[in-house]
Amino acid sequence: MDGTAYLGLTGIEIDLADGKPRRIWLYGGLKIDEPIRPNAIDVLLTSRDEPDASLFVQGSAFAAGLRERAPYLSQRALQVRRRRVWMALLAFFAALVAAGVLLSWSPAKWIAKTLPLSWRERLGNASRDSMTEGHKECVDAAGVAALKALSMRLSKGVPAGTTFDIQVYDWPLMNAFAVPGEQIVLAKGLIDKAGSPDEVAGVLAHEMGHGIETDPEAALIRGVGLGAALQIMLGGTAGGGLANVGLMLAQLGYSRGAEHKADVHALELLKAAGIAPKGLGDFFTRVMKMEQDGGGAPTAALSWLRTHPLPAERARLVRAQAAYPATPALDAAQWEDLKAICRVTRDPKEDNGKS
Ligand SMILES: [Zn+2]
Known part of the structure; x- marks a missing residue:
């Protein structure tokens, strides 16, 4: 028109x-x-x-x-x-990458979470063997029973419904390590220094938190590479240059975000188990005081405190937890049994499968 x-x-x-x-x-x-x-x-x-x-x-x-x-x-x-x-598209992708970094999204973590438990267990066995090389496993029957009871109690809140396998080693180290496949290495030194079973429970719950998040698996995949990790998972051994996977895992600290998540899991597990969360904070205070008093104690370098910063944040989380009915993590007799778990030891190399 x-x-x-x-x-x-x-x-x-x-x-x-x-x-x-x-x-x-x-x-x-x-x-x-x-x-x-x-x-x-x-x-x-x-x-x-x-x-x-x-x-x-x-x-x-x-x-x-x-x-x-x-x-x-x-x-x-x-x-x-x-x-x-x-420019807007570029900014968008830059923001995406930044968000990925901030949220610590990582392919290793994603892979770790999709691996079957049996594979992760093999990775865990290999790293545990290499980590505890030269230290005897503590296998006193009553102590093992007490530890098993504690593990089952704490595992009640584990989302996958699995019970964590905890092994104590005659090792003066004041530390505990989550290893792949829902396993925890607990050094006798930590039990010795803990003032109560609740303190041990707090540390174990925190390490279980790392396990639930597959932090150790992801750390190893990042550390040795996916190919080498797969080799261990399929072959079951960490030969050659991989012999130090355990040491790597022992010296490794996790990110702030991972520590926070592990603490959050710990509080959930403790609550589900009916164990007071205060022990987690108490243990921290005790170790900090010990390190201040003792200066450079020989075990300090690998103490739980060194690989677990954020004491203030942890204390705040514990304090913020609403009170709930709780009983001691172990009764008096079980606690004595746990403390004496290294009365009987075995060399994992010589005495395989027998206790
Ligand atoms: Zn941690």
Whole structure:
């Protein structure tokens, strides 16, 4: 339909031959397929005001005038807009990467979580053997029974429904390590220094938290590489250059985020077990005081405190936990049994499978 178009104050004013009143397409609502070049002689427009209609106007004066009034329809403006889209996309991907880093998303973690338990157990056995090399396993029957009771109690809250396998080694170290496959290595030194079974329970619950999160699996995959980790999982041994996987795991500290998550799990496990969370905080205070008093004690370098920073945050979490009915993690007799677990030991190498 023919008509006349003028460049008005707020938009293009259009008089059509249909006799209807003059309509206005506001400059802000105009859209254009071909941006207006400096030497354009015509323009083809559409408008938000009348989505079904399009307007074709001939004449370079009209095109130039429209460029002035609606500069965003020009070619230059379009280039700037395209650049902005690219910048926005770049910023989006940069933000995505940053978020990934902040949320500590990692492929190793993802892989670790998808591995079957039996594979993770083999990885755990290999790293435990190498970690505890030269230390005897503590196998006093009453002590093992007490530990098993504690493990079963704490494992009640484990999402996968599995019971953690905890082994004590005659090792003066004041530490405990989560190893792959829902296993924990507990050094006798930690039991010796703990003031109550609740303190041991707190530490074990925290290590179980790492296990639930498959932190040790992910750390090993990151450390030795997926190929080597698979070799251990399928072959069952850590030969050659992998003999130090245990040491690696022992010296490794986890990220702040991983520590926090392990603490959160610990509090859940303790609550599900009906064990007071205070022990976790108490153990910390005790070890800190011991290290301050004792200076550079020989076991300090590998103490639980060194691989577990964030004492203030941990204490705050424990304090924030609402009270619930709790009983001691072990009764007096069981606690005595646990403390005496290294009365009977065995060399894992010589005496395989027998206790
Ligand atoms: Zn930890």
